[in-house]
Structure formats: structure tokens, C-alpha cells
């Protein structure tokens with residue numbers, strides 16, 4: 787039996803440092819990914835939420851168009867695509883659907899479905915799509931999905947998600963580690 791995987795896009799399939807050069811250029815900063823200690827960028831940038839929203843509106847399509855892939859992501863997703871159903875569930879707004887789909891095409895990355903929900907609250911989408919395992923980089927999302935939906939959640943290690951995690955969340959350093967855990971988990975579900 788194949789499994790239904792829910793996969794976040796930004797910072798999970800794309801490299802978590804994708805935003806860094808754009809932040810440095812726009813805000814005259816000189817940060818690296820290590821300086822992003824929390825998911826909320828406001829304290830780091832020292833701007834208002836309205837200013838951040840305006841900046842995101844302008845830059846999201848530009849940033850997403852050329853976003854680099856996370857290390858080993860494509861290799862692993864290419865291995866999974868024929869065996870499992872890959873459903874991308876992202877907080878991006880639906881107005882970014884075209885740029886998102888063409889990014890997948892440019893990177894020859896297969897998807898069964900892309901759901902841009904326009905909000906960080908992914909619980910309903912996870913339930914609606916019958917997701918059995920989720921892959922994420924946002925700490926509270928990972929914990930909430932794992933606890934509410936009672937499914938394992940792979941959390942990709944970044945400087946901005948270092949808080950403690952519950953039992954159902956599996957912290958990994960990269961897609962190779964994710965692949966090892968997921969393949970082992972998949973084999974063990976077949977034996978039950």
C-alpha cells in the first residue's frame with residue numbers, strides 16, 4: 787500500500803536560506819541562516835507587520851521563482867514519487883499557484899497535488915487530504931500536526947525550530963536522514 791505524504795514547500799523542499807540574500811539586499815543587512823533564530827522575521831528585521839506584508843507581496847513571486855532546492859530533496863522525492871502520493875501543502879496564498887507550479891516544472895519535481903492554503907494552519911488540509919505522514923520545517927506546525935492528526939511528522943532541523951519536540955515529531959538534518967526514517971517507517975507499517 788502506498789502512503790499519502792503531506793509536504794511543506796518553503797524551507798522544507800526549498801532551501802531554508804532562500805530568503806537570506808533578499809533580506810540582506812532589501813534591508814541592508816548581512817545575515818546568514820544562523821541568524822534566523824525564530825520563524826517570525828519581524829524582530830530580526832525591525833519593521834511592522836504591515837511593512838513585512840508589503841515586502842512579501844512584492845518579493846514572494848520573485849523569491850519563489852528561483853528558490854534553490856533543499857539538499858538531497860529532489861533525489862529522495864524522485865524515489866518516492868512512484869510509490870507514494872505526494873501532496874504539497876503550503877501556507878503560500880493561492881495567487882502564487884502559477885509561480886509555484888512552474889517552479890516544480892522547472893525543477894522537474896513531480897507532484898500529485900499542490901494545495902496553497904494561504905495560512906499556517908494546516909490541520910484541516912492534512913485531514914482533508916488524508917495525509918499519513920508530514921514533512922515540515924515550522925516547529926509549531928510540526929507539533930500541532932503530529933498531536934492533532936496522530937501522524938508522524940518529520941521536522942527538518944534549522945536554527946529557527948530548536949524548541950523541544952513531542953514524541954511524534956522526528957527531527958532530521960537533511961533529506962537523506964528523512965528518507966532513511968521514512969523508508970524504515972514504511973517497511974514497518976507493511977509488517978503490521
Ligand SMILES: [Mg+2]
Pocket residue numbers: 794795796797798922923924
Ligand atoms: Mg516551511
